[in-house]
Amino acid sequence: MGGPVAVHSSGEVAGTHRPLAWRVLPPSPDAAVLVLHGGREIGTEPPPLLNLPGLRMRPFAKEVEREAAEVDGRSLAVGTVRYRCRGWNGVRADAARDAEAALSDLAEQLGPVPTVLIGHSMGGRAALRAAAHPCVLGVVALAPWCPRDEPTAHLRGRSVVMLHGDRDKVTTPGDTDLFALQARDHGARVAGYRVLGSGHTLMRRAGDWHHGAAALALALLGMGPLPEEAEAALALQGRDPDGLHIPLGGRH
Numbered sequence: 001m002g003g004p005v006a007v008h009s010s011g012e013v014a015g016t017h018r019p020l021a022w023r024v025l026p027p028s029p030d031a032a033v034l035v036l037h038g039g040r041e042i043g044t045e046p047p048p049l050l051n052l053p054g055l056r057m058r059p060f061a062k063e064v065e066r067e068a069a070e071v072d073g074r075s076l077a078v079g080t081v082r083y084r085c086r087g088w089n090g091v092r093a094d095a096a097r098d099a100e101a102a103l104s105d106l107a108e109q110l111g112p113v114p115t116v117l118i119g120h121s122m123g124g125r126a127a128l129r130a131a132a133h134p135c136v137l138g139v140v141a142l143a144p145w146c147p148r149d150e151p152t153a154h155l156r157g158r159s160v161v162m163l164h165g166d167r168d169k170v171t172t173p174g175d176t177d178l179f180a181l182q183a184r185d186h187g188a189r190v191a192g193y194r195v196l197g198s199g200h201t202l203m204r205r206a207g208d209w210h211h212g213a214a215a216l217a218l219a220l221l222g223m224g225p226l227p228e229e230a231e232a233a234l235a236l237q238g239r240d241p242d243g244l245h246i247p248l249g250g251r252h
Contacts, residue, residue, distance in 0.1 A: 017082070017084050017098075018082065018105075019081055019082050019083075019084075019098040019099075019101040019102040019105065020034075020079055020080075020081065020082070020101075020102040020105040020106060021079060021080050021081075021082050022077065022078070022079045023061055023065065023078045023079060023080065024065055024068075024076070024077060024078040024079075025077050025079075026075040026076070026077060028075070029075045029076055029077035029110060029113060030074045030075050030076065030113065030114075031074070031076050031077070031113055031114045031115065031116075031221045031222075031223065032076065032077040032078070032079065032106060032110065032113050032114070032115040032116075032135075033061075033064050033068075033076060033077075033078050033079075033115070033116050033117075033118060033217050033218075033221075034078075034079050034080065034081055034099075034102060034103070034106070034115065034116075034117050034118070034127075035057050035060055035061045035064075035078070035079070035080045035081070035117075035118050035119070035123075036057075036080070036081045036095070036099060036117060036118070036119035036120070036123030036124070036126050036127050037051070037053040037054045037056060037057040037080075037119075037120060037121075037122075037123045038053040038056070038120045038121030038122045038123050038124075038145075039053060039083065039085075039086050039087055039088065039095060039121070039122040039123070040086050040087040040088070040122070041087060041088055041122075042087045042088070042089060042090075043085055043086030043087030043089070044085050044086075044087065044089060044094075045085065045086055046083075046084065046085065046086070047082075047083055047085075047086050048086075053120070053121070053122075053123075054080075056120065056201070056202060057080070057118075057120060057123070059206070059210050060118055060120075060142075060209075060210055060213055060214065061078055061080065062210075063210040063211060063213070063214040064076070064078055064118070064213075064214040064217060064218070065078050066214075067211075067214050067215060067218055067224070068218060068223065071218070071223045071224065074223050076218075076221075076223065077106075077110065077113070079102070079106070081095075081098055081099050081102045081123070081126070082098070082102075083095055083098050084098060087122075088122055088125070088126075088145075093126075093129065095122050095123065095125070095126035096125070096126045096129035096130055098126070099117070099119075099126040099127060099129070099130035100130045100133065103115070103130060103133040103135055103136065104133075106135060107133075107134075107135050112134065112135055113135060114135065114137045114221055115133075115135040115136050115137065116136070116137055116138050116139065116140065116217045116220050116221055117130065117131065117136060117138075117139045117140070118139075118140045118142070118213050118214075118217055119139065119140075119141055119142065119144065120142040120143060120144075120202065121142070121143055121144065121145050121170070121171060121200065122145050124139075124141035124142055124143065124144025124145060124146075124162075125144055125145040125146065125147075125150065127139045127141060127144075128141055128144060128146070128150070128155070128160070128179075129150075129151070131154065131155055131158050131160075132154040132155075136158065137158065137159060137220055137221065138158055138159030138160060138161070138189075138217075138220040139158065139159075139160050139161070140161050140163070140213050140216050140217045140220070141160065141161070141162045141163070141176075142163050142164075142202060142209065142213060143163070143164050143165060143168055143170070143171050143176075143200050143202065144162060144164075144171060144176060144179075145171045146171070146175045146176050146178070146179035147175070148175065148178065150179060152179065152182045152183040152185075152186045152188065153186045155183045155186060155187070155188035156186055156187035156188060157187060157188070157189075158188050158189070159188070159189045159190075159220050159234055160180070160183055160188050160189065160190045160191075161190075161191045161192070161193070161216050161220070161230065161234075162176050162179075162180055162190070162191070162192045162193070162244075163192075163193045163194075163195055163209070163212060163213065163248060164176045164192070164193070164194060164195065165194075165195045165196075165197075165198035165199045165200065165202075165204070166194050166195070166196050166197070166198070167197065167198060167199040167204075168198075168199050168200045169199065169200065170199075170200035171200060173194070176192065177192065177241075177244055177245075180192050180244050181239045181241060181244075182239075184236065184237065184238065184239065184240065185238055185239045187237075189234040189235070190233065190234065190236075190243075190244070191229075191230045191233035191234050191243050191244070191246065192233070192243065192244030192245060192246065193212065193245075193246045193247070193248040194245050194246065194247055194248065195208065195209060195212075195248045196247055196248070205248075205250070208248055208249075208250050209248075212248050216230065229243070229246045230243075230246065233246065
């Protein structure tokens with residue numbers, strides 16, 4: 001017989017990790033959106049309680065919830081991915097493993113509901129890496145971390161929309177462009193937006209980032225209109241560079 005099991009006040013068993021946390025969970029959702037925050041290249045310690053990358057993504061989740069509430073006849077589950085570690089940690093790819101585990105939990109709880117992932121920086125890389133999961137229709141990647149050797153073949157048949165600030169000095173827009181071209185060449189449907197005047201933290205033009213990401217995620221799920229320029233870009237094939245520098249418009 002084993003010894004007693006330690007349980008936190010939250011009800012979670014000590015030593016376990018639950019990668020999926022729901023913000024909104026209707027009884028029988030038609031679709032789902034998961035939000036993934038950024039992190040570090042290296043960091044095996046857990047994220048702190050006051051986790052600024054996580055706080056940065058809360059307005060994105062709230063905007064998804066707000067816009068989904070205006071869609072008649074469709075219900076949307078909205079969740080976040082919780083990481084075991086602050087960093088990617090080389091070949092361990094911890095954030096991607098947590099994203100994959102969260103998607104497995106989602107499918108177990110909800111069935112094969114169509115899902116879109118919204119990820120920033122390391123979270124964008126994790127979302128793109130985990131997009132082979134059968135529930136995933138697409139990814140909205142915000143200033144994603146896309147190393148030159150990042151795989152893309154698994155994105156065939158997925159829709160990928162990449163938003164990057166032209167003043168980003170942390171993850172470069174040029175690497176995002178190279179990733180987009182390779183993914184398109186491997187059969188992904190890819191569109192790219194430039195957020196002019198904005199950098200990596202998503203603070204400048206924050207409202208445009210929030211609304212743009214939410215609207216595009218819902219559009220990929222068929223819960224809103226897809227902008228004409230994005231639809232045209234997603235239809236391009238091979239290494240066609242068009243449709244990767246669409247200026248993100250401001251809110252009206």
